[in-house]
Amino acid sequence: MNERLPSRWLLTAMLVPVATLVADELVVESTLVQPVPDDSGNSSALVEFVVPSSGDPVVTTGVRLSLRLEHPWVGDLRVTLRPPDGSTELVMLDRPGLVPAGFPGPFGCGGDDLDVVFDDSASASAQDTCSLVASPVLAGPLRPLQALQSLSGIDPEGSWSLTVTDLQPGDSGQLIGASLLVEFEIDCDQDGLPDECTCPGDLDGDRVVGGADLSGLLSQWNGTGEADLDANGVVDGADLAILISAWGSCR
Numbered sequence: 640m641n642e643r644l645p646s647r648w649l650l651t652a653m654l655v656p657v658a659t660l661v662a663d664e665l666v667v668e669s670t671l672v673q674p675v676p677d678d679s680g681n682s683s684a685l686v687e688f689v690v691p692s693s694g695d696p697v698v699t700t701g702v703r704l705s706l707r708l709e710h711p712w713v714g715d716l717r718v719t720l721r722p723p724d725g726s727t728e729l730v731m732l733d734r735p736g737l738v739p740a741g742f743p744g745p746f747g748c749g750g751d752d753l754d755v756v757f758d759d760s761a762s763a764s765a766q767d768t769c770s771l772v773a774s775p776v777l778a779g780p781l782r783p784l785q786a787l788q789s790l791s792g793i794d795p796e797g798s799w800s801l802t803v804t805d806l807q808p809g810d811s812g813q814l815i816g817a818s819l820l821v822e823f824e825i826d827c828d829q830d831g832l833p834d835e836c837t838c839p840g841d842l843d844g845d846r847v848v849g850g851a852d853l854s855g856l857l858s859q860w861n862g863t864g865e866a867d868l869d870a871n872g873v874v875d876g877a878d879l880a881i882l883i884s885a886w887g888s889c890r
């Protein structure tokens with residue numbers, strides 16, 4: 640048996656969360672508005688996306704990050720995402736357009752605002768997108784500076800941290816929304832690769848091989864049915880032996 644739709648998952652972001660679960664994706668959304676202080680150094684805008692524990696072991700297979708920001712000079716900004724295991728801090732954006740000469744120039748892209756989805760499959764790079772007229776200057780799906788695909792294989796449960804920092808004096812802004820989308824699959828043996836959970840003998844699907852399953856097997860004794868665990872056409876002692884050997888909680 641496996642439980643591919645973990646209905647027990649309750650998804651929360653700190654403070655003002657809106658969460659939805661669609662098949663093997665989860666979305667954690669924050670509508671918290673908070674300032675991005677000017678030239679802030681250590682005081683950044685921070686959003687924590689909390690993915691609680693589920694009933695089954697799962698593995699991350701894809702990540703996308705949506706971000707909405709009001710800021711009159713996006714070239715001031717650095718955006719990072721840190722996964723729950725703290726193994727890395729991926730840079731989504733780092734002072735886009737900052738070039739020593741030519742357009743956009745030594746202060747980075749001077750355009751206004753972001754309404755972007757950082758997505759590895761996008762055709763354009765957020766770091767290299769700038770325009771004199773577009774507003775928001777960074778909009779729609781754009782590739783992050785460092786690929787989100789590197790997060791595949793990690794356990795998504797725990798607290799993901801989004802940080803937005805303004806690194807140049809002169810303009811400030813505010814974060815007006817963000818959401819984290821995590822694609823996941825069951826990883827029953829917890830090796831970082833998707834697989835299916837099986838639990839021979841758990842006839843009633845409650846993830847425990849116990850008395851109810853034994854009763855179910857005995858009720859099919861000498862007959863056929865799902866209690867024919869070795870699929871030889873009859874429910875008998877061999878099936879009972881399989882059930883007994885699996886007695887207890889399923890992995």
Ligand SMILES: [Ca+2]
Nearest residue numbers: 715807809810
């Ligand atoms: Ca600034």
Ligand SMILES: [Ca+2]
Nearest residue numbers: 830832833834
């Ligand atoms: Ca696996």
Ligand SMILES: [Ca+2]
Nearest residue numbers: 841843845847
């Ligand atoms: Ca059971």
Ligand SMILES: [Ca+2]
Nearest residue numbers: 867871873878
């Ligand atoms: Ca059998």
